[in-house]
Amino acid sequence: MQASSVEIRNVSKFYGPFQALRDVNLSIPPGKVTCLIGPSGSGKSTLLRCINFLEDYSAGEIRIDGRMIGYEAPGRRMRGRALREMRRSIGMVFQQFNLWPHMTARENVAEGLIRVRGLSRPDAAGRAADALAKVGLADKMDNHPSRLSGGQQQRVAIARAIAMEPRLMLFDEPTSALDPELVGEVLHVMKALAGEGMTMVVVTHEMGFASHVADQVAFMERGELVGVDTPGRILHQPEDPRIQGFLRTYHERNSF
Amino acid sequence: MDLLQTYGPALLRGFGVTVLCWALGTLFGMTLGLLIALMRHYGPRWLNWIIQVYIEVIRGTPFLVQLFVLYYGGPLIGLRLDAVPAGLLGLTLYGSPYFAEIFRSGFRAVAPGQIEAARAIGMSEPSIVRRILLPLSLVSALPALVNFSIILTKETVILSIITVPELMYQVSRMSAETFRFVEANLVLALFFWGLVETISRLGRRLETRITKHLLERT
Ligand SMILES: Nc1ncnc2c1ncn2[C@@H]1O[C@H](COP(=O)(O)OP(=O)(O)OP(=O)(O)O)[C@@H](O)[C@H]1O
Ligand SMILES: [Mg+2]
Numbered sequence: 001m002q003a004s005s006v007e008i009r010n011v012s013k014f015y016g017p018f019q020a021l022r023d024v025n026l027s028i029p030p031g032k033v034t035c036l037i038g039p040s041g042s043g044k045s046t047l048l049r050c051i052n053f054l055e056d057y058s059a060g061e062i063r064i065d066g067r068m069i070g071y072e073a074p075g076r077r078m079r080g081r082a083l084r085e086m087r088r089s090i091g092m093v094f095q096q097f098n099l100w101p102h103m104t105a106r107e108n109v110a111e112g113l114i115r116v117r118g119l120s121r122p123d124a125a126g127r128a129a130d131a132l133a134k135v136g137l138a139d140k141m142d143n144h145p146s147r148l149s150g151g152q153q154q155r156v157a158i159a160r161a162i163a164m165e166p167r168l169m170l171f172d173e174p175t176s177a178l179d180p181e182l183v184g185e186v187l188h189v190m191k192a193l194a195g196e197g198m199t200m201v202v203v204t205h206e207m208g209f210a211s212h213v214a215d216q217v218a219f220m221e222r223g224e225l226v227g228v229d230t231p232g233r234i235l236h237q238p239e240d241p242r243i244q245g246f247l248r249t250y251h252e253r254n255s256f
Numbered sequence: 257m258d259l260l261q262t263y264g265p266a267l268l269r270g271f272g273v274t275v276l277c278w279a280l281g282t283l284f285g286m287t288l289g290l291l292i293a294l295m296r297h298y299g300p301r302w303l304n305w306i307i308q309v310y311i312e313v314i315r316g317t318p319f320l321v322q323l324f325v326l327y328y329g330g331p332l333i334g335l336r337l338d339a340v341p342a343g344l345l346g347l348t349l350y351g352s353p354y355f356a357e358i359f360r361s362g363f364r365a366v367a368p369g370q371i372e373a374a375r376a377i378g379m380s381e382p383s384i385v386r387r388i389l390l391p392l393s394l395v396s397a398l399p400a401l402v403n404f405s406i407i408l409t410k411e412t413v414i415l416s417i418i419t420v421p422e423l424m425y426q427v428s429r430m431s432a433e434t435f436r437f438v439e440a441n442l443v444l445a446l447f448f449w450g451l452v453e454t455i456s457r458l459g460r461r462l463e464t465r466i467t468k469h470l471l472e473r474t
Pocket of ligand 2 (some may be wrong): 044045046172173
């Protein structure tokens with residue numbers, strides 16, 4: 001697998017008059033895990049969604065392996081086909097799983113292989129089975145999402161993304177909607193994926209994951225990227241008072 | 257008894273025409289309604305505006321008036337249609353805005369995340385519509401679709417006015433010729449009751465099939 005790199009340069013984003021991203025700069029090296037942390041409403045999801053252009057950005061540029069996503073040139077939108085082609089190699093996992101409830105786990109995973117990659121049904125079914133086995137769900141393939149636990153649903157969602165053989169994976173708080181006892185199984189799958197050298201951008205409140213798995217941690221506040229460094233320097237010896245404040249709140253909330 | 261012998265075949269034929277007009281009118285109206293809903297969903301603003309005018313006009317006028325305009329006014333602009341095609345076109349146009357609104361609220365009931373998940377893996381919009389948006393919006397839209405189809409059965413009787421030989425037309429002829437108003441209208445009521453009952457049964461069965469996997473919870 002060949003891993004992608006992402007360059008985010010001077011990206012700003014407005015929702016009407018409200019500025020959700022302020023001149024964000026961030027380099028995401030290939031094969032590394034980058035965690036995005038920060039308080040609620042700081043723009044983490046917005047930034048993540050700009051990377052695969054689910055959200056457009058108002059200024060600056062985001063390049064994946066050197067190619068700008070969403071725009072042919074500054075101000076000129078990319079055509080749908082080109083955008084879809086770029087998205088094919090970017091997987092995304094959502095907080096709410098977003099599985100398609102009318103399809104079985106296997107059909108969820110096979111759908112993109114059939115419609116986007118043009119695989120035949122049997123080939124797609126085979127690959128879907130492989131991807132599901134990889135996330136430990138070989139025995140749940142024929143279940144509909146309504147008959148899977150949250151952790152299982154999220155693992156299907158991960159399988160759906162990795163079956164497309166992406167070179168970059170985006171995660172938006174993949175464990176936030178899960179009961180505490182189900183968080184581990186999802187993080188486990190993500191760790192394995194990181195171990196294979198996948199480029200990963202993970203928005204998370206799991207400081208343990210950020211601390212142990214991330215190669216770099218970026219902290220955001222009010223649409224601004226305040227700092228990016230190794231997990232040690234951001235999470236254990238932060239210099240910026242805003243990061244210190246955030247971590248203090250985090251520790252207070254998580255100690256009883 | 258000989259009343260049935262004399263008028264039975266005509267009544268049956270009339271019923272056949274009614275069912276056919278209803279089925280095709282519903283099918284075409286639903287299709288046009290779906291197209292309208294999709295155009296409003298994806299199309300540019302100016303198109304949306306035109307469609308809104310169309311919807312207002314159709315919903316704001318009685319079906320009877322629309323049929324008259326179509327059948328008797330059509331030839332003035334070179335649209336010369338036989339009674340049955342005119343009736344079908346009328347039913348289609350009449351039903352389309354209602355079906356469009358039903359589809360639209362169905363679309364709105366689909367969680368945006370499920371569409372985003374499809375976009376994120378690079379699915380094209382037509383695939384998304386066919387594979388995700390439509391099936392999921394049917395879940396919430398189906399009862400209303402069935403319901404409006406049932407309402408349309410009753411609108412078919414108006415086609416008799418432009419001489420479509422459907423059930424109402426035959427019943428009117430029978431009562432005019434025999435003065436047996438009660439029997440004639442009893443036949444009408446029975447046939448419609450049967451039709452409506454069948455449609456709602458089919459609708460319910462379809463509903464259970466479609467929502468089966470969405471309601472199960474372990
Ligand atoms: N579609 C939208 N329209 C208007 N404002 C929006 C929209 N989406 C997000 N915002 C605003 O942009 C800001 C950043 O939102 P974002 O979802 O990126 O935050 P976040 O860091 O992911 O927060 P959380 O941890 O709660 O998920 C918030 O103030 C939010 O209210
Ligand atoms: Mg968020």
